[in-house]
Amino acid sequence: MPRRVPAAYDGRSSTSPACGPTGPRPRWRFRAAAVGAAVAAAVLSGGVTAPAAAAAPPGPGTYDSGHGDPALQRALAELVAAPGGPPGAIAVLTRDGMRQVYRAGTAEVGTGRPLRPGDHMRVASVAKAFSGAVALSLVDRRALDLDDTIGRRLPHLPAAWHAVTLRQLLQHTSGLPDFSKSQAFQDIVRADPRHHFDSRRLLDFVSGRPLVFPPGSRYAYSNSDNIAVALMAEEATGRSYESLLRQLVDRPLGLTSTSLPQGYRLPRPFLHGYFTAPGEPPEDVSEAISASGAWASGGIVSTPADLSRFIGGYAGPELLSPATRHAQQDFLPGGNSEPAGPGANAAGLGLFRYTTRCGTVLGHTGNTPGYTQFAAATRDGRRTVTVSVTSQVSTNPALLTRLRATEEHFVCALLNDRGPGAWGMRPWRS
Template identity: 80%
Template sequence: MPASAPAARTGRRAVRRAVVAALAAGAVLTGTAAAPVAAGGPPPAGHGPHDEGLRRALAGLVEAPGGPPGAIAVLTRDGHRQVYRAGTAEVGTGRPPRAGGHMRVASAAKAFSGAVALSLVDRRALALDDTIGDRLPHLPAAWHAVTLRQLLQHTSGLPDFSRSKAFQDIVRADPRHHFDSRRLLDFVADQGLAFPPGSRYAYSNSDNIAVALMAEQATGRPYEALLNDLVYRPLGLRETSLPQGYRLPRPLLHGYDTAPGEPPVDVSEAISASGAWASGGIVSTPADLSAFIGGYTGPRLLTPATRHAQRDFLPGGASEPAGPGANAAGLALFRYTTRCGTVLGHTGNTPGYTQFAAATPDGRRTVTVSVTSQVTLDPALLARLRAVEEKFVCALLERGRP
């Protein structure tokens, strides 16, 4: 049934409000197939000491003022999957969130670009000490000393294109604008580095755009094809893609703009993925995201030497948003040290979605928490989400003990 004109105007205002708020936060962005994560079948629900507490924690997040309409968490242990859910996948339907629902993974897409680049390091098509000057000499000379390692660890000093006024003006005027993803760095090409490369940590969406461009230069192949061959296919990710437009595949885990006392407004397809690309444009499902983070963290994609380099963590380097516990930055991977132990992974947020994906260092146990609003715009709600994430990490690590 078509929306009334006033309702449609209200919806457009909410979409624009969500995009403008995200811009202000810098977060508009965000081989042989492996056996499916659920191949062993899920353990019986409701028999663990944490099950009810975890369900209550998710429900409390959904029921909080301005909370997300839906939340879904997936725990995997040695191929066994347990799904926890609260709220709905689509307001007004009562349909619960499911592990096969498509969603934006936001900045968790940076881990995918890390998987591509580090796989190419293993194949000697790239080296961690390759510089922008070596690989992308057409970019500003002031950036030429920046290395692939520094890009992956956010110590490059590259100015963030998503914070440029020109970029933000375009998105404000038309959130679905189709960008040339390979020219996103043009928005900051007139700027020097924010600091000498390697001297400090600063999260920048430009870093992973440069990583993808390096991968393309080294192979002569589109980044999307590299994702397919080096990541999706080896890990059996059949529901993961990097679109250029604003549409999402069905079935959908709808994302919303929320505010206390106001009805949620669907912003699932409010923005074009072309303006995020390798820094935040990937679309996946909770099931595929779980399979990815286990494969990326574990031994299936990378050699021991490359994984060792990946885990050169910089204390205090926090993902965006910060994950549970104390954060430290590796190469397109973060270490989260919680009260119950340590996991490795990535987070992300964009209008309609906030993501957390992590795994034990061996990749055999994984946890993802996906919620259907950008909770980072409310500090109290984000603090509550981080506490929920830590509860799931604790459950994951306790259940993994003998």
């Protein structure tokens, strides 16, 4: 029998968002409906009170955008300057250990502070790639199998869902209804964006619903998929998903500034995220929403530097066996990430293929109030690109089109072998 939504989720909590620890109470002008829409789009995230890693200037093996391609710098600057554009943007290109950083705008409005690779940020739905990394690492260790079903691993979930496999969850072909689109969930977030959810019971919001379509019959992006993936990982190992992330992903890849919080606070220093609209001043929403309502589907906090290391390890051969990588990269054409990445998108297992005019990279995108992310790598993992901007660009179709073109510029630069200063990229024009 499906479990009932807990009484704690009845939507009656209505405490107003309090001010963060380092500044005045934000004005919270943006409509609650906008937050609810963002949740339904797939990408809530929150903060953490873990110790902050110090932001550092570029170190050995790094050169800043002043020595890079001016066209790439202009493309990023034009994105920030566009109507309703993000207050800040940072792109990191890596080739064989050499890192090039491009940045435009500011990490915090009113301060002029530059964006740095060591600044924390919400990675939004790129967190789904992390849950893919955990699950596929467990497949390599034979603790899980891609053909494991919900019925076998999570028999307490509705019987109508029992035939869904781990493979289908990772590829968004499961048919699970999306908990973040449920009215009850959205009502709670609208009333209290910082509400603390029991992350392991998020599927209760849709436990009374049948599958949206027969498992494996088509593609549909759903936040519920990665919640179920994390629960499967916990059931298979008897360990918390957070500890599995640390053991299987963070430590092997050397991710020192990546965490999965439950609260709404961000570690310092961080890239401030904003609600933006043409003709209106940006509003800081960095700590507006609790991560507990996103968890394995979108709650991870990281840095541009860590995100670059992660995507190189996950898309490349460093983390997974050849056989598991072969399954991971069985791509379904037309499966778009959320938001769509550059070029033509295709869905693998916790990973997307982006086929651009310059070639193909593998990665993931994400968006949440205050942040939009793109992280990708070549198949050998030796070249990576991340583009992080400090607003939810997907709410503005024209701006999203511009962002996707900018991302493609950086992909082309990554794949071009002539080196910086000779990439010949033109800034995107409207």
